[in-house]
Amino acid sequence: MEYVIEMLNIRKEFPGIVANNNITLQVEKGEIHALLGENGAGKSTLMNVLFGLYQPEKGEIRVKGEKVNITNPNIANDLGIGMVHQHFMLVDTFTVTENIILGSEPKKMGTVDIKSAEKEVQEISERYGLKVDPTAKISDISVGMQQRVEILKTLYRGAEILIFDEPTAVLTPQEIIELIQIMKTLINEGKSIILITHKLKEIMEVCDRVTVIRKGEGIGTVNVSETNPNELASLMVGREVSFTTEKTAASPKEPVLEIKDLNVLDSRGIKSVKGLNLEVRAGEIVGIAGVDGNGQTELIEAITGLMKSDSGQIMINGKEIQNQKPRQITRAGVGHIPQDRHKHGLVLDFPIGENMVLQTYNQEPNSKAGILNYKNIYSYAKKIIQEFDVRTPSEYTLARALSGGNQQKAIIGREVDRNPDLLIAAQPTRGLDVGAIEFIHSRLIEQRDQGKAVLLVSFELDEIMNVSDRIAVIYEGEIVAVVNPKETTEQELGLLMAGQSKKAGESSHV
Template identity: 85%
Template sequence: MEYVIEMLNIRKEFGNFVANDNITLQLKKGEIHALLGENGAGKSTLMNVLFGLYQPDGGEIRVKGTPVKISNPNVANDLGIGMVHQHFMLVDTFTVTENIILGREITSAGKIDLKKAEQEVRQISERYGLSVDPQAKISDISVGMQQRVEILKTLYRGAEILIFDEPTAVLTPQEIKELIQIMKTLIKEGKSIILITHKLKEIMEVADRCTVIRKGKGIGTVNVSETNPNELASLMVGREVVFKTEKVEATPKHDVLEVKDLTVKDARGVTVVNGLNLTVRAGEIVGIAGIDGNGQSELIEAITGLRKAESGSIKVNGKELINLSPRTITESGVGHIPQDRHKHGLVLNFPIGENMVLQNYYQKPYSKNGVLNFHKIYEQAKKLIREFDVRTPSEYTLARALSGGNQQKAIIGREVDRDPDLLIAAQPTRGLDVGAIEFIHKRLIEQRDKGKAVLLVSFELDEIMNVSDRIAVIYEGKIVAIVNPKETDEQELGLLMAGSNRKEAGAHV
């Protein structure tokens, strides 16, 4: 059997921490090979070794049977290996074409030949069904389209082997469907794909084989057609995983959050929250279901003080909070797990320990007379790291060095520990593995059972159905329906999210 890529007994260490402990992965030509593992299991590290971003401390890489040394990404590109990163590497102010040719510019008489480059980009885009406008500016296109630009970038450089790092973490359900189609087209055209993921549904749908790694060690490779999601989950986390969150019936009490006639504009000055009304009571989880771009982000930003509202009222425990500062709102009993953990959740160049007190560092015991007490700060961090199973070499490790899932657990630990009356969780499990998702769902339900109000915003319909006690459907900046998860299904929710009224949506049931 000829493999296009062989990674044999790869070892990668960071100080005393072994990220990859003699892992073997073999990719056949024309297959989609999933690389499955928990957050922090070493998946991205292994692929960064293949792409030349890290040098291995042991083992061998072969391309089409020939041993190679991949000293940097340019060598990987020359070997036909391209990587679509989880966090896109694009210049916002450049056009699609300018981003794609960056570092590989076509020149004519010393000038960049943009016309020729655009033509090439258009041809590649059409060949692989990517439908990208070569002249569009990156800042003007959706996240899903930006990802396609990343794919185009690798194809433009002649990639035969594509590494996708958590490609669906930031996509809407519709964009995920389209991406799966794109992957299948790439395979038909003779490419081979390594797919880093922990979404079992996607592996079952698209992958041929799957290599599982756990805590830096290779557990084995299985044929996807001969396995099932439960078996894969057990291999990944080393125990059985419960997919359905157990919870008792909610017993809601008084109103905690009351939003009335709220109007909010986006960055372009367009009204995106349009006279919205919403109530969340103590002891319940209200899930907001909606297609991305219907005002969810702006609603959360207005409640948490990150964006000015035009008009309306936002009350927490009867106190008017509209357009107050984020700190005042936080101190009024609001916890916030933000949608973008890098932009609004963490200071990436701070140690994870200091990130654990970002909301209350100025209060006792962490500070006295304006002087920080680092002993107390790191004591608290140690406690939360233990309690929330944050996998990190130490509390002094920089936040940016942690995997996405562990960064998320740290934020959730920080917010839950403050014991807010209202906990807002925006995409709390985005990019997380099944073990971490199970853990976070339990924590949200624990908050509910302690009599707290929880507002959950998620694009994952199964998460909304699984965790919520009531579901509020948002469409064009308004709550258009409130439904009971037990009396609806994904099809009805999908129709409501697309603007059908309840009668039309319910007609199929």
């Protein structure tokens, strides 16, 4: 068998942790090969070794049968290996073309030949069905488009083997369908793909084979045609996993969050939330379903004080909170799991322990008379880390050193432990594996059962259907319908999310 990539008995250590313990991965030409594992299992580390970002302590790498020494990403590029990172490496103020050619700029008469570069980018874009405008500025295009720019960057450099690191974690359902099509086109053009993921549905749909890693150890490689999601899930986490969320019927009480006629302008001054009305009661989970970009972000930021509202009312337990400072809103009983964990959830260069008290560091027992009590802060953090199974060498480890999923679990632990009256969970399981998703859903339901109000905002329809007691559909900044998950289907929700109103005469209240 001819393999395009062979990683044989790779061992990679960091202080206090063995991230990869003698792992072997063999990729055939023209296949989509999944690398499956829990958050923190060592998937990204293994691929960073292949891409030359890390050097292994042991093992060898072969490309097309030849033993190679990949000491930096430039050597990986020269060998035809390209990597599309989970957190994009793009310069916001540059155009698409400027980002793609960065580091390998075509020159003409001593200056950068941007015109011929734009033409080449356009040609590659059309060939692979990427549909990207070469002249657009990165800050003006969607997350899905930014990912296509990352793919184009690798193709522009002549990549034959593409590594995709959790590529669908930040995409809408529609963008995921488009990405899968792009991947199939790449394979038809003779490329090979390694897909780092923990989404079993995607593996079953597009992959040929899957290699499973658990806690830094290689568990084995299986043909996708000979396996099923349940088997893959138990290989990944080492136990049976439930895909349905067990919960009793909700018994909602008084309203905790009341929003009346809310209008919010986005950063460009365009009205993105229009006369929105919504109520979330104690003891219920209300899910907000909608395609990305229909006002969800602005709604959450208006409730949490990250953005000013233009008009209307936001009340928590009967008290008006709109346009107050985030700290006042937090103290009024609001918890917030933000959709962008890096921008709004963590201070990446602080230890994970200090991140656990970002809202409470200035209160006793975390501080007294303006002096921080580090002993108390770190023992409190240790409790959350243990309770929420945050995989980290210690509570003193910098937040940026944790895997994305473990960063997410830490944020959720911090917010749930504060026991807020209203918990806003925005994309709470983005980038999490099935075991962690099961755990997070059970914690959201636990909050509900303790009489708290939960507002769940998610692009994952099965998550909305599984966890919510009521579903509010948002379209162009308005709640267009409120439905009962037991009485609707994903198809009906999809139509409502696309702006197709319910049949005349139907009530939109449950």
